[in-house]
Amino acid sequence: MNTIKELKKSFLIALWFMFLTFPIMVIKVNTVEQTIDWRWNRLAMVGIFSFFASWIWRYLLQRKEMGQKRAEESETPTLTFQQRVLQNPKFTRPALVVICIFAAIFPFYFSMYQVNIMTTALIYVILGLGLNIVVGLAGLLDLGYVAFYAVGAYSYALLNVHFGMGFWACLPIGAGLAMLFGIVLGFPVLRLRGDYLAIVTLGFGEIIRLILENWNEFSFGPSGIANIPRPGFFGIKMSIHQSLIYIYFIMVAMVIFTIFVVRRLQDSRIGRAWIALREDEVACQATGIDKTKTKLSAFALGATWAGMGGVVFAAKTTFINPASFTIWESIMILCIVVLGGMGSIVGVIFGAGILILLPEYLRAFSEYRMLMFAAALVLMMVFRPHGIISAVRRTYQFEGSPEKKASS
Amino acid sequence: MESVLDIKQLTMDFGGLRALDHIDLDVKAGEIAALIGPNGAGKTTFFNCVTGIYKPTEGDMFICPPGKKRERINGLKPNQVTEKGMARTFQNIRLFQNMTVLENVMMGRHCRMRAGIPGAILRNRATREEEQRVVEESYAILKKIGLAEFVNEFAKNLPYGAQRRLEIARAMATEPFLLLLDEPAAGMNNQETKELDELILRIRSEEKISILLIEHDMKLVMSLSDRIFVMDYGRKIAQGTPEEIKNNPAVIKAYLGEDIDA
Ligand SMILES: Nc1ncnc2c1ncn2[C@@H]1O[C@H](COP(=O)(O)OP(=O)(O)OP(=O)(O)O)[C@@H](O)[C@H]1O
Ligand SMILES: [Mg+2]
Numbered sequence: 153m154n155t156i157k158e159l160k161k162s163f164l165i166a167l168w169f170m171f172l173t174f175p176i177m178v179i180k181v182n183t184v185e186q187t188i189d190w191r192w193n194r195l196a197m198v199g200i201f202s203f204f205a206s207w208i209w210r211y212l213l214q215r216k217e218m219g220q221k222r223a224e225e226s227e228t229p230t231l232t233f234q235q236r237v238l239q240n241p242k243f244t245r246p247a248l249v250v251i252c253i254f255a256a257i258f259p260f261y262f263s264m265y266q267v268n269i270m271t272t273a274l275i276y277v278i279l280g281l282g283l284n285i286v287v288g289l290a291g292l293l294d295l296g297y298v299a300f301y302a303v304g305a306y307s308y309a310l311l312n313v314h315f316g317m318g319f320w321a322c323l324p325i326g327a328g329l330a331m332l333f334g335i336v337l338g339f340p341v342l343r344l345r346g347d348y349l350a351i352v353t354l355g356f357g358e359i360i361r362l363i364l365e366n367w368n369e370f371s372f373g374p375s376g377i378a379n380i381p382r383p384g385f386f387g388i389k390m391s392i393h394q395s396l397i398y399i400y401f402i403m404v405a406m407v408i409f410t411i412f413v414v415r416r417l418q419d420s421r422i423g424r425a426w427i428a429l430r431e432d433e434v435a436c437q438a439t440g441i442d443k444t445k446t447k448l449s450a451f452a453l454g455a456t457w458a459g460m461g462g463v464v465f466a467a468k469t470t471f472i473n474p475a476s477f478t479i480w481e482s483i484m485i486l487c488i489v490v491l492g493g494m495g496s497i498v499g500v501i502f503g504a505g506i507l508i509l510l511p512e513y514l515r516a517f518s519e520y521r522m523l524m525f526a527a528a529l530v531l532m533m534v535f536r537p538h539g540i541i542s543a544v545r546r547t548y549q550f551e552g553s554p555e556k557k558a559s560s
Numbered sequence: 561m562e563s564v565l566d567i568k569q570l571t572m573d574f575g576g577l578r579a580l581d582h583i584d585l586d587v588k589a590g591e592i593a594a595l596i597g598p599n600g601a602g603k604t605t606f607f608n609c610v611t612g613i614y615k616p617t618e619g620d621m622f623i624c625p626p627g628k629k630r631e632r633i634n635g636l637k638p639n640q641v642t643e644k645g646m647a648r649t650f651q652n653i654r655l656f657q658n659m660t661v662l663e664n665v666m667m668g669r670h671c672r673m674r675a676g677i678p679g680a681i682l683r684n685r686a687t688r689e690e691e692q693r694v695v696e697e698s699y700a701i702l703k704k705i706g707l708a709e710f711v712n713e714f715a716k717n718l719p720y721g722a723q724r725r726l727e728i729a730r731a732m733a734t735e736p737f738l739l740l741l742d743e744p745a746a747g748m749n750n751q752e753t754k755e756l757d758e759l760i761l762r763i764r765s766e767e768k769i770s771i772l773l774i775e776h777d778m779k780l781v782m783s784l785s786d787r788i789f790v791m792d793y794g795r796k797i798a799q800g801t802p803e804e805i806k807n808n809p810a811v812i813k814a815y816l817g818e819d820i821d822a
Contacts, residue, residue: 413681416680416681416683417677417680417681420675420679420680420687420691421670421673421675421680421690421691422675422676422677422680423680424659424663424666424667424670425667425670427656427658427659427663428656428659428667431655431656431657431658431659432654432655432656432657434613434638434650434654435650435654435655435656436656436667437613437637437638437639437642438611438613438638438639438642438647438648438650438654439639439642439647439667439668439670439671439730439731439734440639440642440643440647440668440670440671440734441639441667441670441671442637442639443637443639449677453677543658545658545659545660545663545714546660546663547660547711547712548662548695548699548711548712550699550708550711
């Protein structure tokens with residue numbers, strides 16, 4: 153690394169940033185006294201900050217390039233440190249045990265507030281895992297995922313209001329209705345590709361929200377539905393605290409169930425077809441895969457999980473209105489998938505943890521939440537385009553075959 | 561002898577451009593046929609029509625799988641064509657890059673498998689057995705094609721020649737009676753081309769698969785093919801044995817300016 157040259161580069165970048173931010177950072181017009189404040193100390197701050205930021209930026213870029221070169225030069229593709237750790241049973245088994253114990257005792261040692269946040273995070277985990285089937289595995293960019301979440305939530309709320317049906321009866325119904333919506337929407341839409349699909353699904357998400365907002369007789373409009381009962385447990389009366397813990401455990405069970413299902417699916421005939429579809433649609437068809445059926449199954453299955461998440465959400469908050477189902481929700485879930493690592497279960501769990509839990513614990517920075525999201529995503533695109541945890545494909549052993557693991 | 565593929569008067573228009581102009585072509589059982597012609601002659605378009613990727617403007621396409629009835633395949637979707645027993649490779653390699661080599665081959669078996677979503681989740685006996693069988697069969701195909709050392713490698717990490725062979729392996733996994741190869745030797749060196757030559761002959765003799773290939777490497781075409789079809793500007797200008805084609809004035813004229821080293 154040629155230090156003088158690098159220093160000069162950083163210096164120039166710092167100058168450039170000082171120039172760019174000059175009008176907003178330095179000049180301040182005082183409209184009362186009709187004077188201009190020159191805040192020169194800010195200029196110095198911008199300069200110093202951008203100098204060091206550019207330095208670190210280029211150092212990281214260089215490290216990344218070096219890592220890539222090393223991977224290309226070596227004969228066998230080297231696994232990254234992270235992949236080695238995640239695939240080593242010596243590490244994963246104890247880690248799993250610790251996580252399970254922690255999950256089991258968590259609600260008894262932490263406050264209701266903490267349990268509540270964790271439950272929310274778990275709902276996002278299953279939403280993320282559901283969307284991961286659609287976006288991460290099948291490669292269908294779905295920006296209207298929240299619509300299916302809304303279908304689930306409103307199924308429970310409305311069935312309860314009109315027919316007094318309970319949580320456990322509504323859970324499969326909500327999931328089923330969401331799946332039905334997935335299929336009905338999927339049929340006309342799935343012949344579109346990439347950006348077109350994204351736009352149409354985005355529109356669909358908004359349509360569902362607008363219907364819920366405006367069709368008062370059906371959905372009670374913007375005022376929403378209140379007093380949705382929490383899940384029952386064989387008719388036993390529970391305090392709020394107890395039922396929050398109960399919902400927490402329901403969510404833990406659902407997350408385990410979801411992981412179980414997704415794990416099995418992604419190494420199955422259908423799961424491979426989804427991934428193949430993401431990789432190359434034309435080749436996929438020419439290899440004998442029914443494109444429509446495969447896409448539809450991914451779309452419907454993703455929707456099913458959103459529906460389940462919706463039912464739990466309604467039961468947890470006991471109040472829903474259309475404001476909970478805006479486009480931001482879709483984007484949030486998409487961020488979880490993309491940031492965590494498309495197609496990777498551990499990645500999605502990480503993503504949900506980071507995007508849902510961190511903002512809760514960093515309330516102080518809540519004004520900068522969107523800014524931090526954006527920064528995190530940009531950094532990801534540059535340094536880890538596959539997400540925090542990249543997907544790993546299953547490997548098979550045959551007698552006499554070299555032991556190698558596939559990694560991207 | 562019975563034709564496994566019989567194309568009659570196939571025509572394909574792209575707007576004003578006639579890419580295929582009333583092409584007749586047939587492939588007989590157990591035959592290696594070649595389709596040659598200068599760049600832009602319409603060879604790939606022909607494959608795309610036959611495999612259902614394009615809808616031809618005119619013409620009839622028939623297949624007659626060995627031991628089955630002759631049937632018309634116009635209007636079938638690409639995956640249905642593959643299910644009927646015609647598999648293809650692509651001129652510009654189209655592998656599933658982020659899947660392992662074995663998985664790429666297993667994808668070829670997809671249309672011969674049954675398991676659905678419930679089966680995948682429950683992993684019942686039938687699904688497990690089917691999965692196990694397909695893994696073993698796919699590995700056997702890889703061994704035959706000479707890619708066994710790469711089983712768990714990602715397809716994108718393979719050397720170029722191996723990628724071309726993997727495309728053939730994937731096509732073979734669909735259990736075809738006819739294999740359509742679009743420039744299988746493109747970008748290969750002499751050694752690799754020689755191996756490919758042997759591989760294609762072996763596929764025909766051991767697997768009883770008929771082959772139609774598009775190729776620019778005249779040496780390969782002349783040594784492999786039983787019959788050759790020549791196209792130029794969307795029209796078929798000649799057909800016959802390698803000997804006949806070599807001495808056909810129309811063919812020589814079409815290729816004038818291109819080096820014909822046979
Ligand atoms: N989808 C399409 N839309 C419009 N024109 C097309 C399309 N596909 C092919 N063509 C045109 O049809 C003609 C034949 O193309 P084709 O790819 O079949 O040639 P080819 O014989 O395979 O050539 P090469 O040897 O270079 O592969 C070309 O003029 C091409 O531009
Ligand atoms: Mg071509």
